[in-house]
Amino acid sequence: MAAHGGAPGAKGALTPRAEDFPRWYQEVVARAEMADNGPVRGTMVIRPWGYEIWERLQAALDERIKAAGAHNAYFPLFIPEAFMRLEAQHVAGFDPELWVVTHGGGRELEEPVVVRPTSETVVNHFFAKWVQSHRDLPLLVNQWCNVVRWELRPRLFLRTTEFLWQEGHTAHADEAGARDYALRILTDVYQDAMEQVAAVPVLVGHKTERERFAGAVRTWTCEGMMGDGKALQMGTSHELGQNFAQAFGIQYSDATGVLRHVWQTSWGASTRLVGALIMSHGDDFGLRLPPALAPVEVVVLCVREDDAVRRAASALADELRRAGRRVHLDDRTDTGFGRRTVDWELKGVPVRVEVGPRDLAQGSVTVVTRHTRTKQAVALGGVADAVERICGRAAGELRAEALAFRESRTASVGSLEEAVEAGASGFARVPWKAVREEGELQLASEALSVRCLQRDDGGLASAGEADDALVAVVGRSY
RNA sequence: CGGGCUGUGGCGCAGUUUGGUUAGCGCGCUGCGUUCGGGACGCAGAGGUCCCCGGUUCAAAUCCGGGCAGCCCGACCA
Known part of the structure; x- marks a missing residue:
């Protein structure tokens, strides 16, 4: 994970996905x-x-x-x-x-x-x-x-x-x-x-x-x-x-x-x-939203109460809004910095711009990408570009990650027995001929089902095409 | 509808076995102050039909009977 991760096991943290x-x-x-x-x-x-x-x-x-x-x-x-x-x-x-x-x-x-x-x-x-x-x-x-x-x-x-x-x-x-x-x-x-x-x-x-x-x-x-x-x-x-x-x-x-x-x-x-x-x-820190669906794309966060920080944050927020982004300025002084970052992370806001005295002394801010949880120092003049870059890439990277995960959990098998085994942890691709209606009953008894039938290359069956030539995707489902 | 479990402040729980003053704890909430670079701290507060009804008892969250509700696991579904 990112080098700057939050305290693992901190009280109030989410139950890890792998645990439950x-x-x-x-x-x-x-x-x-x-x-x-x-x-x-x-x-x-x-x-x-x-x-x-x-x-x-x-x-x-x-x-x-x-x-x-x-x-x-x-x-x-x-x-x-x-x-x-x-x-x-x-x-x-x-x-x-x-x-x-x-x-x-x-x-x-x-x-x-x-x-x-x-x-x-x-x-x-x-x-x-x-x-x-x-x-x-x-x-x-x-x-x-x-x-x-x-x-x-x-x-x-x-x-x-x-x-x-x-x-x-x-x-x-x-x-x-x-x-x-x-x-x-x-x-x-x-x-x-x-x-x-x-x-x-x-x-x-x-x-x-x-x-x-x-x-x-x-x-x-x-x-x-x-x-x-x-x-x-x-x-x-x-x-x-x-x-x-x-x-x-x-x-x-x-x-x-x-x-x-x-x-x-x-x-x-x-x-x-x-x-x-x-x-x-979602990950162990909460939601991760593609920018297009995020109610807030960028949250500009004042690290601490300080007039210069507030002015800089407010100016940045305005600049990002003018660039067409949905921006929220978090200048709360009654809630600790750690708490606020964790909350925005939970809500899946794609980009966090942290403005603090230490940053400003360097003429920069800290830009955090939610989906990778990576931080980078960005010069004040380059924030809009950095945000644009992150938002431009986020959806593609999330999609690629989800796809890689699906592929890692998908097995092509030849028999119903193998499908039952592979389907327990992901998808099993198995010839429909090896399943059929009788097989579906057996799958049901294992809490599995045929999610769909498709061609071996993932394409859709054409009109009149027999199911016998197709692949069944087997898995557990919601 | 079958099997297992649980009902206690907003949320999560302890207390129930062995009945006994004012029912506790963590988180959250309110106020004040100190804080603020990854879930801060101190002090002071608020908040409860202990699921419901009945019974036993001097005394019930606790024991007994009956009800109700919810959760988890199996058969159906976007």
Whole structure:
């Protein structure tokens, strides 16, 4: 680690990741002031530091979703229970997770109302109304909202009863149109935002029948590896075929006047991504944020109470702001220097500029890079450049580190037995032929699952390509 | 829903076995002062239905009965 590391084992330090990863995670969430448990079991209060990170992720996704041609809309929280029952697999998939409102206005409702676990059904109810002609297609809609699902074992950001997400719903004239769009969302929206913005490398592929979304014909997924070697599903894009179109009667007249059912997709990514960020990049000192997602990119810290220090720090903060950075000036005099540095480190602020009398005597300041925890003396005139350089490199370095970690924990094997062994600490790449449905059952008994199927070179299967030629990525998961 | 464990200031815990004054400790919080180059220190404070209900007893955080809640591990999920 860095030569200037904090006192190891200092009271109040985080539990080391290697000692107890889940505990480390909880402590980071609490002490970086990202979230709290809500009063109703499984609910989550997202605090400003966590929410601002989400807002930046959201902006990155929203921008890409719009670039893919979809428009935002909003559908209601409440869904008639009858809607949920229209598509058989969908019902079966979600039934155990539903929250149902039975009372309103002090009376029992004649027809219970479901709190949306996803909006598939309401959206399609309206698609049936809006789609009449081939000229109405493709219809590309996205919504940002909360959804609610019964959860047995909640964990902040990763799995909560209520969470925030984006759900896209589209209708296309033909199968290829739907399929291409689902893939476009997977790679151009999800994979790109995760790798380029969140700096989390992901594997892309499709789910096995067992892991597929209820009602989909194919589920595409982005899977990341967290700091403990477990997989996290970070975004999914579904080809729905005509399942919902038939259940909801979504039809259009084609150019020859023939009535046809549409082909559809749906896709979602949630606040779980905040958890992915924590677990991918965090270290024993707390969060490490890629600058693009950091609520504060640079904190300018006065080492001690001193007029010259304060003036210099304030001037530097202004200069950095003018350079377009999100800057916070920490000139608190009621909290010790050590405490303040540790707090900013916990929160993952990418760059710390420490201004003290000793620095100023040299005409310089101390610039600290969070993700490497390295310090350097920088001349006052060169601070903006130094910050620019660090922020420019941080995401790439975090991504490379995460990728190297994933590769160090990934083994290519030939048999199910070997996959079980390798999957315990990371990912096992094993021919799907060696697994299949029977193998999946055995994996489940070892707390493992097939995270996705992909080509040996990491590429996506093409239309009509048999799973037999593909590789299964096996691992533990969240 | 099966197995294990725990409920004590905001958080983490001790005390319960063997009932006994005013229920402690660490962190956090408030005030004052000294501090401040990697989680500072002193002094003075605030903060409690000991999960709930009932029972035993002169006396219950502690013993008994019943309830409730939460955590961890297994079957489902973004």
